Amino acid sequence: MPRPYVCHGAHYTGHGGGHSGLPGGEGAYLRGRHRPRKAYTFTLLFTTAVREVLYTSVLDLIGKTPLVRTRLSPKEGVTIYAKLEYLNPTGSLKDRIALKMIEDAEARGVLSRDKILVEGSSGNTGIAVAAIGRLKGYKVLIFAPRHAPVEKITLMKVLGAEVRLAESEAEAVRLARELASKDPRYFMLDQFRNPANVAAHYEATAREIWEDLGGRVDCVVVGIGTAGTIMGLARFFKEKKPDIRIVGVSGRGEEIDGLVDPKTGDVPLLEEELIDDLMYVSREDAIKMMIRLAREEGIMAGMSSGATCYAAIQLAREMEEGNIVAICGDSIMRYTSILKDFLA
Ligand SMILES: Cc1ncc(COP(=O)(O)O)c(C=O)c1O
Structure with missing residues (x-):
C-alpha cells in the first residue's frame, strides 16, 4: 500500500491546495510539469493565480465541476444547464x-x-x-x-x-x-443513512450552482439514489429561494443504474416534503438521451444524466422562462458495454 494521503480541513470542495499541506506558495513552482516554459515563468510571477492550478493529490480535484449551458431546451426563454459531475476524479458525483x-x-x-x-x-x-x-x-x-x-x-x-x-x-x-x-x-460508511452524504452536497454542490448562476436558478433536476444529492440541494436552495422547483428523477425499481425508485426502495435520507415533483423516466429514454447528449452536446454523461436531461426537457415545456439545472452524475464511459444495442 502506498503512503496514505492525509487531508487537512474541509477543503474537499476542490478549492486547490487543500490537501497539499504546503503553506502559502511554497512548492508552488514544483508542479509545472505539463506547462510550457513561458507559462512556467508566468506562474512564478503570479503565485496567487498559480495555487488554483497546482494539485498534490487528485483529492484536490473533487468538486467545483463545470455548469454547461446546453441547447436542449425546446422553449426560447428557458435554458437547461448541465452540471458535469462526471468530471470528478473517479468519474462521478x-x-x-x-x-x-x-x-x-x-x-x-x-x-x-x-x-x-x-x-x-x-x-x-x-x-x-x-x-x-x-x-x-x-x-x-x-x-x-x-x-x-x-x-x-x-x-x-x-x-x-x-x-x-x-x-x-x-x-x-x-x-x-x-x-x-x-x-x-x-x-x-453507509451512504444510504449517512448525513455526511447530504452535507457534502449542501456545502459544496449546491453552493457551486448558486454561485455559477448568481442565484438565477429556477428548477433543479436530480436523480434519486440514496437521495443525498437531492436533499443537499433542496435544503440549500429552499433556504435561499423558497419558490425554486426541486424535481427528483428515477426509474421504476432499479431500471436506471444508480437510481432507486423511492416508492418501492428504502431511501431513508429522503424527506419528501422538500421535493416538488418526482418524475419517472424509462431506461430506454434515459439511454437514448445519454447518446443524444454525447452526439449533440459533446456531454459524455451517463445513464442517470440521460434521465435528468430527459426530464429537464419535459419541464422546460411547462415553463415560460427561467433556468433549469440538470445534474449529470456520471460518465457514458461506464455504460459502453450496453450501448451497442442502441446504435442503429
Ligand atoms: C450516476 C448517478 N447519478 C445519480 C445518483 C443519485 O445520487 P444520490 O445517491 O445522491 O441520490 C447516483 C447514485 O448512485 C448515481 O450513481
Whole structure:
C-alpha cells in the first residue's frame, strides 16, 4: 500500500491546495510539469493565480465541476444547464460523498486505518470509496448488484477493492450492513443513512450552482439514489429561494443504474416534503438521451444524466422562462458495454 494521503480541513470542495499541506506558495513552482516554459515563468510571477492550478493529490480535484449551458431546451426563454459531475476524479458525483463520509468518520474518531471499508453500491460509490479509501490507506470491500455494468465492477477491482456480487442494490446494502454489524474489522460508511452524504452536497454542490448562476436558478433536476444529492440541494436552495422547483428523477425499481425508485426502495435520507415533483423516466429514454447528449452536446454523461436531461426537457415545456439545472452524475464511459444495442 502506498503512503496514505492525509487531508487537512474541509477543503474537499476542490478549492486547490487543500490537501497539499504546503503553506502559502511554497512548492508552488514544483508542479509545472505539463506547462510550457513561458507559462512556467508566468506562474512564478503570479503565485496567487498559480495555487488554483497546482494539485498534490487528485483529492484536490473533487468538486467545483463545470455548469454547461446546453441547447436542449425546446422553449426560447428557458435554458437547461448541465452540471458535469462526471468530471470528478473517479468519474462521478460520488467522489464528493466518499471523501466527506471518510473524513467525517475519521474526525468523529469512529474510523481508524486498521478498518476495512465496506459499502453496498450500484458501482459509483464503490469506485469512489475504492479510490479515495485506498489513497487514504484503507482496504475496501464492495457489495454490488449483479446487474451493475461490467465497467463499474472492473474499475472497482482495478482500484484494488474486493467485489462481492448481490442480487440487487438493496441486497448489496443489506449484506454490507450485516457484515459490518457482525465483524468489527469492517466499517461501513453507509451512504444510504449517512448525513455526511447530504452535507457534502449542501456545502459544496449546491453552493457551486448558486454561485455559477448568481442565484438565477429556477428548477433543479436530480436523480434519486440514496437521495443525498437531492436533499443537499433542496435544503440549500429552499433556504435561499423558497419558490425554486426541486424535481427528483428515477426509474421504476432499479431500471436506471444508480437510481432507486423511492416508492418501492428504502431511501431513508429522503424527506419528501422538500421535493416538488418526482418524475419517472424509462431506461430506454434515459439511454437514448445519454447518446443524444454525447452526439449533440459533446456531454459524455451517463445513464442517470440521460434521465435528468430527459426530464429537464419535459419541464422546460411547462415553463415560460427561467433556468433549469440538470445534474449529470456520471460518465457514458461506464455504460459502453450496453450501448451497442442502441446504435442503429
Ligand atoms: C450516476 C448517478 N447519478 C445519480 C445518483 C443519485 O445520487 P444520490 O445517491 O445522491 O441520490 C447516483 C447514485 O448512485 C448515481 O450513481
